[in-house]
Each structure stands twice: as structure tokens, then as C-alpha cells.
Amino acid sequence: MKETVPEIPNPAASDGSVRSLLEVHGLIAGFHVPGGFAQAVDGVDFTVGRGSFVGLVGESGSGKSTVVRSLVRLLRPPGEIRGGRVVFEGRDLMRIRESEMRRLRGAKISFITQNPFAVLHPVLQIRKQFRNFIAAHRTMARSEIDSVALQQLESVRIKDPQRVLHGYAHELSGGMAQRVVIAMALALKPSLVIADEPTTALDVTVQRQILELMRLLIADQHRSLLLVTHDVGIVAQYCDHVVVMFSGTVVESGPVSRVLLEPQHPYTQRLLQSVKSGLDIIPTTDEYAGELAAPSGCPYRLRCPHVMDHCSVERPQPRRSGDSLVSCFLYEAENG
Amino acid sequence: MPLVRVERVSRSFAVGNSSVLAVHEVSLDIESGESVGLIGESGSGKSTLGRLVLGLLRPDSGRIEFDGRDLTAIAPSEMRHLRSRIQVVFQEPREALNPRMRIGRILSEPLLLHARNANRSERQRRVNETLEMVSLPSDILGRYPRELSGGQQQRVGIARAIISRPQFIVLDEPTSSVDVSIRARLLRLLKDLQMSLGLTYLLISHDISTVREFSDRTYVMYAGRIVEVGRTEEVIRSPVHPYTRSLTSADLSPDPRIKPRVYSLIESKEAPNSKRSCVLVGRCPLELPACSSNAVELRQLGTQREVACIRAEEIVSWSLEESPA
Numbered sequence: 001m002k003e004t005v006p007e008i009p010n011p012a013a014s015d016g017s018v019r020s021l022l023e024v025h026g027l028i029a030g031f032h033v034p035g036g037f038a039q040a041v042d043g044v045d046f047t048v049g050r051g052s053f054v055g056l057v058g059e060s061g062s063g064k065s066t067v068v069r070s071l072v073r074l075l076r077p078p079g080e081i082r083g084g085r086v087v088f089e090g091r092d093l094m095r096i097r098e099s100e101m102r103r104l105r106g107a108k109i110s111f112i113t114q115n116p117f118a119v120l121h122p123v124l125q126i127r128k129q130f131r132n133f134i135a136a137h138r139t140m141a142r143s144e145i146d147s148v149a150l151q152q153l154e155s156v157r158i159k160d161p162q163r164v165l166h167g168y169a170h171e172l173s174g175g176m177a178q179r180v181v182i183a184m185a186l187a188l189k190p191s192l193v194i195a196d197e198p199t200t201a202l203d204v205t206v207q208r209q210i211l212e213l214m215r216l217l218i219a220d221q222h223r224s225l226l227l228v229t230h231d232v233g234i235v236a237q238y239c240d241h242v243v244v245m246f247s248g249t250v251v252e253s254g255p256v257s258r259v260l261l262e263p264q265h266p267y268t269q270r271l272l273q274s275v276k277s278g279l280d281i282i283p284t285t286d287e288y289a290g291e292l293a294a295p296s297g298c299p300y301r302l303r304c305p306h307v308m309d310h311c312s313v314e315r316p317q318p319r320r321s322g323d324s325l326v327s328c329f330l331y332e333a334e335n336g
Numbered sequence: 337m338p339l340v341r342v343e344r345v346s347r348s349f350a351v352g353n354s355s356v357l358a359v360h361e362v363s364l365d366i367e368s369g370e371s372v373g374l375i376g377e378s379g380s381g382k383s384t385l386g387r388l389v390l391g392l393l394r395p396d397s398g399r400i401e402f403d404g405r406d407l408t409a410i411a412p413s414e415m416r417h418l419r420s421r422i423q424v425v426f427q428e429p430r431e432a433l434n435p436r437m438r439i440g441r442i443l444s445e446p447l448l449l450h451a452r453n454a455n456r457s458e459r460q461r462r463v464n465e466t467l468e469m470v471s472l473p474s475d476i477l478g479r480y481p482r483e484l485s486g487g488q489q490q491r492v493g494i495a496r497a498i499i500s501r502p503q504f505i506v507l508d509e510p511t512s513s514v515d516v517s518i519r520a521r522l523l524r525l526l527k528d529l530q531m532s533l534g535l536t537y538l539l540i541s542h543d544i545s546t547v548r549e550f551s552d553r554t555y556v557m558y559a560g561r562i563v564e565v566g567r568t569e570e571v572i573r574s575p576v577h578p579y580t581r582s583l584t585s586a587d588l589s590p591d592p593r594i595k596p597r598v599y600s601l602i603e604s605k606e607a608p609n610s611k612r613s614c615v616l617v618g619r620c621p622l623e624l625p626a627c628s629s630n631a632v633e634l635r636q637l638g639t640q641r642e643v644a645c646i647r648a649e650e651i652v653s654w655s656l657e658e659s660p661a
Contacts (some may be wrong), residue, residue: 173603203603204582205586
């Protein structure tokens with residue numbers, strides 16, 4: 001695949017702040033479907049700063065899970081990454097060898113998914129799973145690995161770590177199993193943790209504990225987190241930056257306090273309004289979905305209350321508006 | 337007299353050689369014109385309770401009355417007649433709508449049962465009128481459910497429920513299969529229909545934010561029992577039962593300036609035992625030895641709240657101290 005990705009200046013670096021841990025430029029990915037290629041991710045840019053908690057929000061089908069799977073090159077066929085750069089600690093992950101990528105996954109970048117039981121092996125002792133995982137990355141004696149595992153289970157507040165270590169996944173509740181997954185994900189001190197809806201499958205009554213735990217173990221250790229969620233409330237309470245996706249594109253990104261309190265993009269405004277006010281909502285026509293993504297122009301134009309003629313001609317590019325980046329022609333005029 | 341009255345109803349299901357008590361001595365009243373919420377997690381028994389109220393399941397014990405008549409002791413012919421006054425909207429419209437019927441047929445079918453005297457043109461008029469009430473275009477009548485978006489499908493589900501002009505509708509997770517922006521609009525539609533048609537609702541949901549602005553009163557269910565009842569706004573703003581407290585603390589505000597407290601329960605692999613004195617024994621952070629010996633019943637707390645917790649008064653006094661904000 002020929003690389004034809006335009007150079008996009010890194011917004012974090014352009015105002016002289018610290019270089020980011022992860023920079024995503026013009027990411028394009030999708031799925032081969034009968035009769036063509038469905039582009040689920042259509043030129044996505046964002047950055048994750050060191051020690052930052054970034055929320056990636058969007059409704060189902062917005063492409064957020066495809067983005068994170070592409071970042072670590074875990075998008076399996078019929079999925080395909082078609083372009084873009086993913087710069088992690090200075091290296092483009094799209095260009096490194098698979099063997100090198102494997103070394104990064106789990107060690108430098110780890111992944112926490114929605115369902116812990118899909119991650120934990122059903123018939124291997126938890127201790128054995130720690131051994132397999134750590135031995136794949138480090139040369140360590142078994143006894144040494146076991147003591148790391150024990151420490152890790154203690155750090156995620158598991159009451160009887162010895163028993164859990166010698167037990168199996170099916171003996172755990174959903175919340176406990178997710179704690180074990182977090183313990184394993186953090187065992188090798190990754191600098192970036194990617195969590196895809198980590199509490200969605202758990203009992204409501206334990207969700208907060210898991211989120212608090214992640215805050216404690218990831219943010220407070222100056223590691224970075226990319227948190228994929230459909231829940232704006234989780235982003236508001238646990239993240240410092242937010243990236244809002246709609247139909248495979250980033251419509252707005254910036255600090256949580258700015259984006260959630262003064263949303264700029266019409267889609268972000270609408271999303272927040274739906275979450276906040278419940279019933280008091282401006283009627284629009286966006287229920288009549290089913291139309292394919294707009295072939296040109298702004299992907300939100302068919303549902304946008306502020307749509308202008310120009311919106312169907314050209315795709316709006318991210319522009320700085322205050323502390324945020326907004327992809328909307330409403331703000332382009334303002335900035336000249 | 338309430339339109340719907342549920343009195344100490346229990347229902348269990350046989351699972352292998354043992355039985356699971358899905359609903360345990362539950363009482364619930366719904367006044368005519370009221371919108372009542374029923375929240376609980378999956379497995380709490382809330383959908384079983386919904387089916388009992390609809391007359392789709394028979395209770396093992398207890399009474400269920402609709403408009404003064406005991407649904408458990410009613411003749412099948414009278415039940416058929418009552419069905420036109422009691423309707424339901426299901427969670428998954430995709431599964432609830434017959435995939436092989438066009439929308440026109442789906443909507444006119446209830447009229448063949450419940451408005452037998454109506455002729456074809458009267459039925460047609462009623463279908464068109466109802467479509468308009470749920471804001472669907474009339475060209476949808478010739479289409480199949482799979483050709484519609486999730487939001488449109490659920491509007492068809494709602495149209496089907498209101499077409500026989502019922503008094504009471506059970507809404508069983510009506511918005512949990514659609515995205516948040518569509519959810520708000522479906523709830524708005526249901527609220528408008530309640531006003532214009534004078535409907536009474538029981539809204540079943542696992543999600544507090546759905547009932548928040550929709551329901552006048554809310555029942556909180558856990559392990560087959562009601563643990564707390566009250567005005568919806570008050571239950572959410574100042575929950576008393578430890579289970580309700582943990583449920584509300586997971587519902588986070590999209591405003592980053594509002595920092596809610598963390599109230600969590602102790603995790604347990606064991607299924608909760610609804611026959612125990614208190615259903616939260618083993619999971620409650622505030623548990624006392626008395627919790628497993630005394631029978632814990634729902635009891636009045638103030639004028640508009642009922643809570644099944646022996647420490648309810650104590651918890652109320654703490655919340656008064658901790659919330660000057």
C-alpha cells in the first residue's frame with residue numbers, strides 16, 4: 001500500500017509543549033466486505049501525552065474500536081489498515097517488523113478489553129498465565145515471576161492473592177477477573193495502556209471500583225491511558241483529554257474541561273445534550289440512519305442543524321479553536 | 337384505587353433439580369396516569385415482574401390486580417378482552433417484530449383482534465393516524481422490519497403497542513438497544529404519548545439515567561426483591577439503601593466539575609440468595625451481624641420513601657452530614 005498521508009503538524013508539539021507518547025496521523029482502516037471496502041476509520045489524528053488519560057468517545061459504529069485495534073496492529077482480516085502513521089515513543093508502529101511489534105505489545109503497550117473471560121485462559125492456572133506472559137518478554141526465573149504476579153495481584157486489591165494465583169478464571173467474579181487482567185496488563189510497566197470499554201461488561205455496582213483502581217495504578221504512575229468508551233460520564237470523571245469520533249472521523253478533541261463544558265462541534269453539542277438533558281432535546285432527523293457515509297464533504301452534514309452549502313463540497317480539516325481541535329466549517333470562517 | 341396493584345407476589349423457576357426464586361414477595365402499586373420506573377441489574381427479576389404484571393406469567397403466590405380485577409383468577413375470555421388495555425414494548429424491536437410481515441400488516445394485526453368491528457378503511461385510518469403519532473412516514477407501511485433503522489423499528493414497536501388504545505403499557509428496556517442520541521428522542525416520544533393518550537407506564541430498565549426524567553416514582557429491585565422505593569428524583573439524589581447507593585454512584589455526570597462519591601459493593605462470585613434475611617448479606621460494606629438474623633422488610637422512611645435496610649435511619653443521618661454542597 002502506497003503511503004500518501006499528508007504531514008499533519010502535531011498539535012501538542014506546535015505550541016511548544018512536551019512531545020507526545022503516541023501520535024496518530026491520518027489513520028485509515030476498514031473491512032473488506034462483499035463488493036468493496038467499508039472504511040470504518042477515515043483519516044484519524046490525535047495524540048496521547050505522557051501521563052495523560054485520553055478518552056476516545058463515540059457511539060457504536062463510530063470506528064473507535066477499529067482505531068485502537070489498528071494502533072497495535074491487531075486488526076485481523078477482513079480488516080485492513082490502509083494508511084497513516086502511528087508514532088509511539090518516536091517510532092512509526094506501521095513500519096516496524098511484526099517481531100518488534102510483538103515485543104511492544106503487552107510490554108510497552110498493553111490492552112484491557114471489555115470481557116476479561118475472553119482474555120484469561122479457561123483451563124490454565126492464573127499463575128501459569130502470568131508465567132507464560134512474562135516469560136514471553138523477559139528472562140526471569142519462575143519463582144521471580146511468581147513473586148511479581150503476587151505483588152501485582154496485591155496491587156489490584158485482590159483479597160486472597162495466593163488463592164487466586166493457584167486458581168482458575170471461572171472461579172472469579174467479573175470484577176475480580178478484570179482486576180487480574182489489569183494486574184497482568186501492568187506487570188511489565190507499560191508506558192501506554194489501551195482499555196476498550198473496560199467496565200461495560202461488569203456489574204454496575206463494581207464499575208466505579210475498577211475505574212478508581214485504573215486511575216490509581218495508571219495515571220498516578222505517570223503512565224498513559226487511552227480509554228475507549230461510549231459513556232461520556234466516565235470521560236468527564238476519569239480523563240483529562242477527550243477525542244470525539246463520529247462516522248470514522250475525529251470531529252473534536254481537546255481538554256475534557258473545554259470539550260465537555262463548551263463543546264464546539266455540532267455533533268459533540270448534540271451528544272452532550274442527549275446525555276445531560278435526557279428528554280429536553282432538539283428534534284433532528286438523525287434517526288433516519290442507514291445512509292452510507294457521505295462520499296465527500298463533512299460526514300455529519302446529513303444530520304447537522306447548521307449545515308451550509310460548502311459542507312458537501314469539502315471535508316473540514318481540524319482547526320484550532322481555543323484549546324480544542326474542531327473539524328467544522330463553522331469555526332473555519334472565524335479563524336480566517 | 338391504583339390501576340395496577342401487585343401484592344406479595346412470588347414466582348420461581350425450576351432449574352434442573354432445584355428452583356430459582358426470581359421474584360420474592362414483591363408489592364407494587366401504579367396509579368392511573370403515573371409513570372413508574374423499575375430498575376435493577378440483569379438477573380434481578382425485573383423482567384419476570386414485568387411479565388407477571390402483563391399476565392404472561394402466573395405467580396406462585398400473591399395477587400395481581402388490573403383495574404380492580406384479579407389477573408390470576410380471571411377467565412381466559414375476559415383476559416383476552418383485557419389484553420387490548422394492557423400492552424408491552426420490548427427491548428429488541430428486531431426480535432419483537434415478525435421479520436416476514438410488512439409494517440402495515442404488523443400494525444393492523446392488533447386491530448383484527450381488539451377492534452373486530454372496524455372495517456378495512458377504518459383500520460387503515462387508525463394505522464395512518466398512529467404512524468403520525470410516532471412520527472413515521474407512511475411509505476414505511478410497505479417495508480419489512482429489517483429495512484428500517486433501530487430507532488425506526490422501535491417506533492413501530494411503540495405504534496403497535498398504542499394502536500389498540502391501551503391504558504397501561506409495560507416498557508421493557510425500550511431504549512437499551514439504541515444509541516444515546518436516539519434514546520433521548522424515543523423517551524421524549526413516549527412521554528408525549530403518555531400526555532396525549534393518558535397512558536400509565538411501567539418502565540423497566542437497568543439504567544438509572546433512563547428513568548431519571550421519565551418516571552415519577554421508582555422501585556429498585558435486587559435479587560428478586562424491592563430494596564427501595566420513592567420519588568425518582570429523590571431516590572437518585574439521595575439514595576439510602578446500600579445497593580441503590582452503589583447503583584447511583586456508577587451513573588457519572590458528563591460535567592467534569594461534579595465529583596460523585598464512590599459507593600461500591602463487595603464483589604462476590606455467589607449468586608445472591610433472595611431467601612436470606614437481607615439480600616445484600618456478604619456484599620454490603622455496611623453489614624452488621626443483625627443483618628443476617630433479623631428479617632429485613634421494606635419499611636416506611638419519611639413520607640415518600642420505603643427502604644429495606646435496618647440501618648436506613650443511620651445512613652440518612654450520614655448523608656445529611658456529608659452533603660452541604
